[in-house]
Amino acid sequence: MFKRIITPRMGDTDAMRHITNTALPVWFEIARNELIEIFNPDYELTYKKWNLMLVHMDFNFIRQCYFGYDVEIRTYVTKIGKSSFTVLHEAWQNGKLRSNGKATMVYYDFIRQESNVIPEDIRIKLKEHFIGPEELDEKNRVEMKNNKKVNELDYVESDY
């Protein structure tokens, strides 16, 4: 699992005083940098070298996320196929899972314009970050049960 801390900015809020939905794709993309590094250790952005293409992403908004508290993005590998793999991102804030979502990337040759088989050495590195859905659900359930409640400013009751 990769961890990355995001500090929400004022402009990430919207008129409901929550973090707006379009912030999540941006935060999850930053969290994929460590994965990019596995495939592109020198981050070279040329058609010859770059080798990842995003084909799908999804997002579930489970609880509101707020400005004023750091967000921890956790990234797991949940599926490793022949030439593609899927990651699961989670956004945690104040001890609670706020949003999650998947991203599927293809190992791709941008010049020949076709997918490639993921090499074994990369496959091994991806596997280090693998988690199954049941294991993750149980882990999160236990963690949220044990986390102390933080009194957040949620605005709605006192201020409409």
Added chain:
Amino acid sequence: MFKRIITPRMGDTDAMRHITNTALPVWFEIARNELIEIFNPDYELTYKKWNLMLVHMDFNFIRQCYFGYDVEIRTYVTKIGKSSFTVLHEAWQNGKLRSNGKATMVYYDFIRQESNVIPEDIRIKLKEHFIGPEELDEKNRVEMKNNKKVNELDYVESDY
């Protein structure tokens, strides 16, 4: 179906000279303004009045999208539940479907913090934009077959 034209900006491209993935959530959000208007005719952004909460969104990247050509976002209603509904967005450029994705929204009371049953008058308006998946697939297949090919700058062959 709602239509909205988006003009990509230079900053929407990334180093692969395609439109970057995080542009799509922003484009699809603009395309929901007409739906917002059905639920919030005066666009009032208060907890008392605002009544829509996004709970899910997903995106499929089917073909690359480029800077220099307008994009047409088409929005259909694909599911109307008791207190939620799902829309399908498509991004078309030069006669080809480039990306699509769904967004599920809940009809929500932000003060009582619970969902509400979608009223009948709104339900009727949503139904006007309904399409089933098979009908849409067939419509798109025919349209793409009939559309003339546009010679796009796709960069990869001549310039790497």
Added chain:
Amino acid sequence: MFKRIITPRMGDTDAMRHITNTALPVWFEIARNELIEIFNPDYELTYKKWNLMLVHMDFNFIRQCYFGYDVEIRTYVTKIGKSSFTVLHEAWQNGKLRSNGKATMVYYDFIRQESNVIPEDIRIKLKEHFIGPEELDEKNRVEMKNNKKVNELDYVESDY
């Protein structure tokens, strides 16, 4: 003068229920597409062809801008130098100037990595959009005086 209509999206608002500051750089960038077209008629994004580099941009926030009303971006050329030029963008909403700002671009050779003299044919096209500061101020003063007041939802008085 170039005109472009922008429809604010919900995610462009922030917790103060106004359009957030970082929306403006994005809106003004879209408004430069017509200028890009003068320099790059085919929008080709290669080092060989692309020829514009932004070196400065600034923004003044004069009046709040709101979700729910279209915004008109007006772009003028205010300075034409030997190898650079400056544009002024204005954001108008409901008959009032909300924000303005300048952007200075250099006519640039990305391979030789040096600026070039702007050719005469481009210079002529830029001049068509030129306006002086006093003329613009007077034009705007008259226009705002004559525009009818629109009753906007400005949220602050009734809803805190």
Added chain:
Amino acid sequence: MFKRIITPRMGDTDAMRHITNTALPVWFEIARNELIEIFNPDYELTYKKWNLMLVHMDFNFIRQCYFGYDVEIRTYVTKIGKSSFTVLHEAWQNGKLRSNGKATMVYYDFIRQESNVIPEDIRIKLKEHFIGPEELDEKNRVEMKNNKKVNELDYVESDY
């Protein structure tokens, strides 16, 4: 001076394989969180409590900034007026100043809709981050002279 580390994401690049201009307003906004905390220790986003309004921001693009290397945002206070103050942000990457820019904020009462005099205790905290323009220029000149050159991937020569 406040420091904040930003990790560029793939989507922050544009087709020239540099960081795109509109990334900077977002990065500089995140860097203002520590200043917000001086004025709003509990980050409460209500009209009653929130007290800062941005009235101006500007950006100078001095050297290209790249994906693949962290960016350090440094924020100084450069002017403290009666009811407003100005900060200077700098973006450093691999030991070189890439961009800088100012932001002017007004200490503002959102309910009465007028500016307020900045209280003495806040003024003292702002002064701790003050620097004059000559002092900063000299400091940066010395620092850049002493910093070792990093061999960056700048793409232009070998890849067009």
